[in-house]
Amino acid sequence: MNIIGPDALVFGVDDVDACSQYLTDYGLKPTGDGRFEALDGTCVIIRAADDPTLPPAIGPAPSIREIVYGVGDAETLEAIAAELSKDREVRRGEGGSVHADDDSGFHLSFALTIRRPYTAPADLTNAPGHPPQRGPNLLGVEVGMSVAPRTLSHVVLFVPNMEEAEAFYVNRLAFRVTDKFTGTGPFLRPAGTDDHHTLFLIQTPPFMKGVEHFTFHLGSGTEVLYAGSQFQAKGYTSFWGPGRHLFGSNWFWYFNSPLGCHVEYDADMDLHDDEWIARHQPVGADTSQLFLFKATDKWFPSGPPPKGGAH
Amino acid sequence: MAPLSPTPGAQPPGEISAPGDARIRLCRADTLSPGQARGFDPAGSGRDTIFALRRGDTVLIYHNHCPHQGVPLEYRKDRFLSGDGQRILCYAHGAHFDADTGVCIEGPCRGQSLLALPCGVEDGWLWLNLPLSSPVLR
Numbered sequence: 001m002n003i004i005g006p007d008a009l010v011f012g013v014d015d016v017d018a019c020s021q022y023l024t025d026y027g028l029k030p031t032g033d034g035r036f037e038a039l040d041g042t043c044v045i046i047r048a049a050d051d052p053t054l055p056p057a058i059g060p061a062p063s064i065r066e067i068v069y070g071v072g073d074a075e076t077l078e079a080i081a082a083e084l085s086k087d088r089e090v091r092r093g094e095g096g097s098v099h100a101d102d103d104s105g106f107h108l109s110f111a112l113t114i115r116r117p118y119t120a121p122a123d124l125t126n127a128p129g130h131p132p133q134r135g136p137n138l139l140g141v142e143v144g145m146s147v148a149p150r151t152l153s154h155v156v157l158f159v160p161n162m163e164e165a166e167a168f169y170v171n172r173l174a175f176r177v178t179d180k181f182t183g184t185g186p187f188l189r190p191a192g193t194d195d196h197h198t199l200f201l202i203q204t205p206p207f208m209k210g211v212e213h214f215t216f217h218l219g220s221g222t223e224v225l226y227a228g229s230q231f232q233a234k235g236y237t238s239f240w241g242p243g244r245h246l247f248g249s250n251w252f253w254y255f256n257s258p259l260g261c262h263v264e265y266d267a268d269m270d271l272h273d274d275e276w277i278a279r280h281q282p283v284g285a286d287t288s289q290l291f292l293f294k295a296t297d298k299w300f301p302s303g304p305p306p307k308g309g310a311h
Numbered sequence: 312m313a314p315l316s317p318t319p320g321a322q323p324p325g326e327i328s329a330p331g332d333a334r335i336r337l338c339r340a341d342t343l344s345p346g347q348a349r350g351f352d353p354a355g356s357g358r359d360t361i362f363a364l365r366r367g368d369t370v371l372i373y374h375n376h377c378p379h380q381g382v383p384l385e386y387r388k389d390r391f392l393s394g395d396g397q398r399i400l401c402y403a404h405g406a407h408f409d410a411d412t413g414v415c416i417e418g419p420c421r422g423q424s425l426l427a428l429p430c431g432v433e434d435g436w437l438w439l440n441l442p443l444s445s446p447v448l449r
Contacts, residue, residue, distance in 0.1 A: 015394030022386070060407060060417050208419050210405065235388035239403055256386035256402035258394075 070113030346396025
């Protein structure tokens, strides 16, 4: 099944204006009708919680209402519809889209991907011992350099039964477990992407069911630090980060949000293929990050002139 | 976290509160509007450690510390409430709190409570009845 990853996340919220401001400040581009896009067209869609066109809520607003997966070809849509029709209600929509609930009760839809080709620069590194990536007179950074979310990376779900939820995605939709936090949950990669994960599941009590966070890929660790520090300077509340994860190797910085979940900036995730053997580790501070920092205000090592004049 | 700008109406700590004082003057009580909350950092910890909100004629102050994971609640400076201003929300993991009692009614810490702090209004000023040395303000 050529499932690429989440193309859109649809939220029902109680404060549309606050969410719109938040996603714009985060760096997504408002394109109208509650849609906020990354460079490749993947997006977050904000709706009023009482919008009758939304699938039913699974918790109090604000909360996730639908996860839209992009697939690479029409055959995949037919394969998903045939597979899920075996034991649940499947609705077909516009363009052959497939709509059904997963085993935890999250509303999913599958459609031909909306991802469009784009190009964006890499963060070129000059590392001694390796040919330089940035030649003479090419600058690494500049104040005000453009940082934009490039593509919707992954979504993380709180689920009441992690093993059952994992089995649904693995056995029914052909996701692979890339790594797993023992007793907590798996990192999952669908067949249409090399990314370490587009889905991570976390075992929680049933009343916490919902999205823990989602994130868009930025271009580099530098971009995560720069975008995050600008976001924090706008008054947004850092939850965790900046740091670098071990599973996936991705840089991270999580913020509180009015969408009912955290929103992350991430970058530079590992790629895997089917040869990869999943690592299993208990979750904890030491297994979840290589390092963790806390942002502080800009500072400069200056002080008053020395007493008694210059020597 | 880096505050956007000094909170209007707040007094810099130290001008009106010495470390030994038993209470801290926060702001003019009439600058708190219904449906809005305001965070304060009286001890200069670098982030808002407490927040105040008006409920009718009453002003309440809570410790900015979710009973679920001990993290700050707001998603942005002063944004502690639901869209309609009627509930306190923790924008980390979506806990909903009754604004009058601080009791969690939805979410991960259901049944637990925010810590309500002693406060009062005197001559139109909102006072937090804790010393600057209180661990709550660190």
